[in-house]
Amino acid sequence: MITRRTFLATTAAASVVPAIAAANATQEYDPTPQYVRIKKQFLPGHLLIVPRSFYLYLVTEPRKAIRYGCGVGKAGLEFQGTATIDVKKEWPTWRPTQEMIQREPVTYARFANNDYVQPGGPENPLGARALYLFQNGRDTYFRIHGTPQRETIGRAVSNGCIRMLNEHVIDLYERVPIGTVVTVV
Numbered sequence: 103m104i105t106r107r108t109f110l111a112t113t114a115a116a117s118v119v120p121a122i123a124a125a126n127a128t129q130e131y132d133p134t135p136q137y138v139r140i141k142k143q144f145l146p147g148h149l150l151i152v153p154r155s156f157y158l159y160l161v162t163e164p165r166k167a168i169r170y171g172c173g174v175g176k177a178g179l180e181f182q183g184t185a186t187i188d189v190k191k192e193w194p195t196w197r198p199t200q201e202m203i204q205r206e207p208v209t210y211a212r213f214a215n216n217d218y219v220q221p222g223g224p225e226n227p228l229g230a231r232a233l234y235l236f237q238n239g240r241d242t243y244f245r246i247h248g249t250p251q252r253e254t255i256g257r258a259v260s261n262g263c264i265r266m267l268n269e270h271v272i273d274l275y276e277r278v279p280i281g282t283v284v285t286v287v
Contacts, residue, residue, distance in 0.1 A: 188236035
């Protein structure tokens with residue numbers, strides 16, 4: 103069920119995409135967290151992700167946000183819409199979905215035909231922290247998470263998740279509570 107808050111947040115987010123993308127088009131990409139101005143219709147605590155510019159925005163107060171660099175899903179695998187963060191984990195375990203194993207059998211061969219789950223740690227693809235995205239109480243299997251692969255930030259290379267540098271996702275993890283609304287436009 104879509105709530106009024108979710109509808110308004112999604113509509114507002116969609117209207118700002120051209121402005122954010124245009125503003126970032128002339129600047130060199132910089133994933134370093136920075137305080138930036140944002141349109142006033144976004145509520146403090148809301149997360150806005152603009153995949154075309156590879157930035158995630160945490161609204162801190164009216165018209166202000168912290169902008170973090172991120173990596174996003176490959177074409178056709180990206181998440182769009184509104185969700186909430188219903189689970190947060192430090193050094194999460196990880197296992198690719200069955201679809202990921204089928205799409206890339208060589209990459210995920212060690213997970214085929216078994217129940218192996220990679221333990222949390224520095225080499226885990228989910229990195230230091232993971233924020234689990236849910237819609238209507240159901241896990242979307244999309245995450246905002248850290249990554250040990252710094253070169254993937256600012257690129258569309260994931261299987262759909264939003265990835266951040268480990269030090270940045272740790273900062274974000276501390277700032278956002280369970281229930282935070284996330285809009286990906």
